[in-house]
Every structure is written in structure tokens, then in C-alpha cells.
Amino acid sequence: MATEYKLKGLTSIDLKNGQKQEAEIEGIENGKVLLAKVKDELHAMSANCTHYGAPLKLGVITGEGRITSCFNVATGDVEDAPALDPLAKFEIIQKDGAVYIKGDESFMKAGRRPLNIKCSAQGEEKVVIIGRCV
């Protein structure tokens, strides 16, 4: 269920295109969110890479809205390896001199959203997937 959470110490968001800032989420232990502005639009997403947890506040945002380690700022989707899980995205609400994000508490705590992939066998054929981890 989507719930609103206040961002600690923020009264407004003053970012220019390509800028980002990390903020603490009140009421979520160790909860953090990354705010970013791309193409005049504000976005709130998980604060750390879903691969090994690198802080995305240290990442680079391209003009097209891609943040290293290669996530789409607008959707949170993975755009390149090695991360597998997408970032969680949250709605931003600015009201009464404060900034809130709205979203699923479990996604805020996990710092990611689960992949929504379903796969089921259609016949008797077998498939082998070969790869290596780097």
C-alpha cells in the first residue's frame, strides 16, 4: 500500500537539471531516497545501486536521464549490467513547507522493487541458459 513519508529537513526541492540529492525518510529506519531532476521533472528513487549498494548520489546522470550504475531515472529500470533489480520509484509531494514521498514501505526498506517477471513452460521443449558471472 502506498503511504506518504516526510523527507527529513527538506522544505522544498531546489535542483537543476542533472542534479541529485539524497534525503532521509522519516519513520523508516535507515531509509534514504535519491531525488533527481531530469528534463525539468523531479524524480524520487531508491538511494543505492541494487547491485552492491553503491550510493547513487555519487553516480553521474546523463542528459537523457540515465544514472550510473545504469538505471533509468524516470522509471527506475535497469538499463545495463550488472544490476538485476530495478530501483523503486516514488511520487514526490511538496506541501505545507515540507517534502514527502509516497510509495510502498517495503520498497523503501528494500531499496529496490522486485522484478515482475512470470515464466511458465508452454510445451515439452527444454531450454538451457548458459552464461558466466563477472
Ligand code: FES
Ligand atoms: S554497485 Fe552498482 S554496479 Fe555494482
